[in-house]
Amino acid sequence: MSQGSESDATRRSGVSDGAISSGGDGDSGSDGDTSEVAPLLAVYRHDTHKLRKRSHDAAADEFAGVRVNEDVPRGADADAALLSRPRGEPEQTVANHASPYRLSLRTGDTVVEDRVGAGEMDAAVRELVSIADAEVAHRAWLQCDVAACFNESVYYPYTSVKYHVLLAAALLSNYRAGAGFDELSFVVDDPDAAVTPHRTVFHSDRVSLRVTCEPGDRPAAALGQAPARSFADTWSRVPRRPAGVDPDEHRQWRILDAQLRRIRAWSTALQFLEDSLAAVEAAGSMGGVGGAGDAE
């Protein structure tokens, strides 16, 4: 577990304990226990202010008739943040883009217009936030286009709120099962198999990825001792690539694989993977994208 900043530590010891005690014995709780839905739902709502383009300080406590902007128990939010952002005081990293809209690593542009029309944004956020069942919320976030329009922080515009929240949920779910960060693994799942509630952090027709303390016999790489921007390292060590993007099969998957070995921020990398798969989908058949130029 990381040593959080002052405010993280406060959040952990103060608010989180309250949230857990209301749900009974949090340390031994299982994910399916309905009495513990509240904290897991909170993780999907804690960054609602970002979807509404507001700073943390200017965040409302209630939106669409539900409580939002609650603190995430057990430091899961702080740890998830460290997977994609450096610790310490943020500085603006892109001089001309102080905006909550995410910049795409693929195109360099914001993606808002492509994904969700400006007029539909508010309604879509409302719908996402007002989901009352934590497992349904998890599935909604996995498929969510709205949250993918926003960055985690205006200071790090290539990061993605969508994958930050999914990572925070996965960490919280594991922490609640009694696992420490150093016991977690990054797992390549079969995309045809069912999504694991709260722990699947990426899911598409081709690729399914999970953060879990129970990797079973799936190909898995350990996340390491403490949260840090280490996606490139983890991706390099995964013992098998997802079958849907097997680099041996096609040049575009080799390119994708090579890029993912370069990206360190977790939410940026997972969003890049999503955007790249969508681009292939949009281009239709895979013919004509490859080349013979990549021989060694």
Place this chain on the structure above:
Amino acid sequence: MTRIQQVLFEVETPYCGHPYFVSGHALFNAVARRVDDAVARELCVSTGVFVPGEYGSLPESCSNSGFAGKVGTSLPAVETYSDLFLFRDAAQRWLLDSRPRDAHNVLDVQTHGGRQVFADKCWFGKPAAHRNNRRSVQWYVHAYLHTGRGAEDVLPVSEDVLDGVRVGGARNYGFGALSVADTQVVELDDLSYAQLTDCDAVLLDVVSPYVLGSEYPGADDQSVPWWWDVPDHGVRRRRSRLVVGDETYELTAVDHGQVVRYAGKDAMKTAKNGVLRVGTHAKYGFGELRVRPADTDRVPERADAVTGGDA
């Protein structure tokens, strides 16, 4: 004496080749045609790793740590063993936190005639309405040359020979041109290996693919070396190809980027051999290994977080 010649190439035109790195075979062929046969026989070439020319600060493990201005544009001094690998990790950990490091480090993909190629530089800037605020991040390729063991010394290879080599596909159409930005000779025996001498166990980083099987005539298949203590799930494999003239030979390799425990006896010797690469096709960049004390993390920030240090 074991010396290597580090070369930093500037990528002059879009590159249409191997996406992970410029393969040692491509670099070897580009250089070999410009030198005489005796030199070509002796020459061994590493894979070329893409490096962005960007502002950075050298990590603690480097002999000169701290902010270093533009880093990828020239070769930093090499005094310790870990200095050798500063540019050889695709994640380029020296990039500054205060800038969008992932954006700087992802290769910009262009499409030329239906082929995906990597741009030689990436532009960052204001929207079109604002002029004079564009800046570019130029790409470089880090590689090194050495000679076969115990052979006559042909290093350093002159810059005239290296300048203007072309690698990757569509070379005849102007793709993949490289020019020499910097070069330096490093004496492996003179480096400090202090990090390795005081540790009980070490790990091996597979820096470039290790060839297990090859269709190339006369190349024997190999098993995973006995001195690799491979994890239970095994090691990830990948297919590669070696193109010689009109012929293409399939290679089966252990994929790079993975980490295995070291079960051998002489970590220091393995460290030096790993720089010069091991296994078949080592002449062409395959089989590069890095030795690392088992208690250090590949991602220094993780270790700092555990000890409470500031990453």
